[in-house]
Amino acid sequence: DIEVRLRLSDHNVDIMKEGIDVAFRLGIIEDSSLRMRGIMECERVLVAAPKYLEARGEPIEPQELIGKKHDCLMLRYSGAREYVWTLQTPTGPQKFEVHGPYDTDDGDVLTGWALSGRGIINKPRFEVEPFIRDRRLKVILSSTPPTPVQFAAVYPHKKLQDPKVRLLLDFMAERCQRLINDLLAGK
Structure with missing residues (x-):
């Protein structure tokens, strides 16, 4: 038997201390x-609401994010690095220290603000794709997008020996890939 206890958090939990398998x-x-x-x-994207872009203008160059011309909304909690956005520029990845009047430790609040x-905001595309599709959010600076982010399962070394953990990892990897790809395809 497999028991599932679902905990959702935007914070990285100490799985060893909390006794979490995966x-x-x-x-x-x-x-x-x-x-x-x-x-x-x-894939990650920078997005903003059309009414924000109408009021403040759409940034053309990533350097426009640094000053006070634009409000960058940030995900901040212990260990978070969202106040530095790494964008893919023609000369390679470049870090931009961004600022804004709002920060939160909850990704859904961040999306709501946008x-x-x-x-x-700087978010994984699959999280904001429905809002892009219905034009409530617009992708900006698409020629210099944020660097991609890794979606991964983490677990203590000893847990991989447990066949239930291996089975769960295989199942979830396949399902998560399919779910994210379907979401991006508008399914």
Whole structure:
């Protein structure tokens, strides 16, 4: 039997301390005491509501994000690096330290702020694709997009020996890839 206890959080939880067998993370995986199984690389986009862009203008160059001309809405919590956005420029990845009047530790709140016209957000495309499709959000700076983000499963070293964990990882990897691809395809 497999027991599932679903915990949703935008924070990286200490799975060893919490006694969690497997966690799924979106972002930079830095904890070397854990094993990681990459599931997929996820495209990220910069988006803003049309009413924000009408009021403030659409940025043409990434450097426009640095000053006070634009409000960048940020996901911030202990260990978060969202206040530095790494964009893919013609000369390679370049870091931009962005600022804005709002920050939160909840990704859904961040999206809500963008939808209400409060600023620009940096999000995985699959999270905002429905809003892009219905034109409530617009992709900006598409020629210099943010670097992709890794979606991965992390687990303690000893857990991979458990056949239930291996089975769950295989099942979830296939399902998550299909779900994200379907979402991006508008299904």
